[in-house]
Structures are given as C-alpha cells and as structure tokens.
Amino acid sequence: MKSSKPIRSRLRKATRRTLLGMYGALHRHYGHRGWWPGETPFEVMVGAILTQNTSWNNVEKAIKNLKREKVLAPIKLLSLPHRELARLIRPAGYFNVKSERLKNFLRFFQERYQSSVKKLCRTPLERLRRELLEVNGIGEETADSILLYAANKRSFVVDAYTRRVFSRHGFLKGSEDYAEIQSFFSKRLPKSLTLYNDFHAQIVEVSKDYCRKTPACQICPLKRYL
DNA sequence: GACCAGGCACATC
DNA sequence: GATGTGCATGGT
Numbered sequence: 001m002k003s004s005k006p007i008r009s010r011l012r013k014a015t016r017r018t019l020l021g022m023y024g025a026l027h028r029h030y031g032h033r034g035w036w037p038g039e040t041p042f043e044v045m046v047g048a049i050l051t052q053n054t055s056w057n058n059v060e061k062a063i064k065n066l067k068r069e070k071v072l073a074p075i076k077l078l079s080l081p082h083r084e085l086a087r088l089i090r091p092a093g094y095f096n097v098k099s100e101r102l103k104n105f106l107r108f109f110q111e112r113y114q115s116s117v118k119k120l121c122r123t124p125l126e127r128l129r130r131e132l133l134e135v136n137g138i139g140e141e142t143a144d145s146i147l148l149y150a151a152n153k154r155s156f157v158v159d160a161y162t163r164r165v166f167s168r169h170g171f172l173k174g175s176e177d178y179a180e181i182q183s184f185f186s187k188r189l190p191k192s193l194t195l196y197n198d199f200h201a202q203i204v205e206v207s208k209d210y211c212r213k214t215p216a217c218q219i220c221p222l223k224r225y226l
Numbered sequence: 227g228a229c230c231a232g233g234c235a236c237a238t239c
Numbered sequence: 240g241a242t243g244t245g246c247a248t249g250g251t
Contacts, residue, residue, distance in 0.1 A: 056232065137233090138234085
C-alpha cells in the first residue's frame with residue numbers, strides 16, 4: 001500500500017550511538033568545557049535569566065556591573081530598587097523586564113528556600129522544575145539551565161543552539177516544541193549529569209564557531225554527521 | 227543601518 | 240491552540 005510520507009520520515013534517524021558519536025567528536029575538539037560560565041551557582045541563576053534572547057557578551061557586562069557594585073547576592077539584589085537594578089543590568093537588554101523577572105525569582109528563592117542554594121538543591125528535579133516554571137519570567141529553557149548548571153540536576157537544556165545544530169544536521173525539523181526536543185535527547189542519552197552538562201556546552205561552542213552566520217561546515221568537528 | 231543574539235508573557239484570533 | 244507582539248542592548 002502506498003501512502004504519503006509524513007514529514008517526519010524525512011528526518012534522519014539519530015540513535016544513542018549517533019548522539020554519543022557527535023558528543024565524542026565535539027569533546028575531542030573542544031575538550032571538557034566545565035560549564036556554565038559563572039563563578040557560583042547563584043551567579044549561574046542570575047546569568048540564566050539575563051541571557052534570555054541576549055548574547056552572553058552583553059550578559060557579562062551586566063554581571064560585571066553587579067559585581068562592581070557588590071550586589072551579586074540574593075538579599076542585596078532583592079533589596080535594590082527596580083530602577084537601580086535595571087540601570088546595572090542595562091547592557092543585557094530588556095532591562096526593565098529582566099529586572100522584574102530577577103526580582104520574581106529572588107522572591108521565590110527567598111520565600112521558598114531562604115536564598116539557600118543547598119536547600120534548593122535538595123529538592124527533587126521534577127518538583128523543583130514545576131516550582132521554577134511557576135515563577136513569572138522563568139520558562140522551560142531558563143528553568144532547565146538553572147536545574148542543570150546551578151542545581152546539578154539531570155535536565156537537558158534545549159536552546160536556540162540545540163535547535164540550530166540538530167536541525168542543520170537533519171535530525172530535527174527545528175519546529176518541534178521544547179518538550180519534544182528535550183525528550184529526543186533524554187530518551188537516547190545515558191542518564192549522566194556530566195554528559196548532559198558538557199554536551200549542551202559543546203553544542204553552544206560548535207554552533208557559535210561553525211553554524212552562525214557563515215557556516216563553515218567543511219571544517220566543523222561534526223562534518224561527518226552532515 | 228540592518229540584522230542578530232543561549233526567551234518569555236501576554237493579547238488576539 | 241496557533242500566531243503575533245513588546246521588550247532593548249551591543250556586536251558584526
């Protein structure tokens with residue numbers, strides 16, 4: 001019987017072996033990345049909110065301002081007036097929105113966990129993820145970034161880089177929703193915190209170096225997977 | 227000067 | 240449920 005092929009059948013099949021092979025190629029090229037670029041779990045949380053739809057370069061400037069003013073701490077940030085916080089994070093863009101979002105997160109962090117990273121980390125992944133998603137301004141990617149890189153929970157991060165690399169290689173359409181892409185990875189990968197952490201970091205690196213603007217696929221560490 | 231960057235919430239249909 | 244829109248800076 002002949003039937004029209006669903007669009008999805010045009011996608012290349014990715015097995016556990018494929019993904020681990022890609023990760024291996026990236027790891028050989030870049031070495032272990034030891035992400036996220038932040039000195040403390042709290043700095044990672046702040047960075048995860050500031051980097052929404054913004055280049056990391058701009059986020060660094062904002063974080064530098066917070067450090068210079070010695071306010072990069074939960075209670076200090078919470079007690080800053082909105083206008084002052086917005087002024088300091090201005091380089092990260094959307095500063096009024098992000099000031100409110102940071103405050104929302106900080107209030108949650110204080111009320112639910114007394115601003116203790118240790119207490120937050122004791123909460124099981126699924127419960128903590130639900131709690132984070134209830135905070136206005138924290139969506140799935142921001143929640144997963146906090147879970148993985150600040151709280152050391154095994155939650156795979158899906159971002160623009162992930163979509164770009166895996167749709168470019170034909171394993172994703174690119175239009176899948178967040179949960180679909182996340183399960184694409186979690187169904188195939190071994191349940192390893194180190195792997196989840198480093199794989200996403202490697203994806204960011206390769207996407208920045210080879211996919212952005214003028215793709216340099218012929219010299220990309222993932223060229224054999226094209 | 228246009229375009230893009232590690233989203234998210236909200237309005238509208 | 241799907242689609243459109245506002246939020247804003249700094250690098251290329």
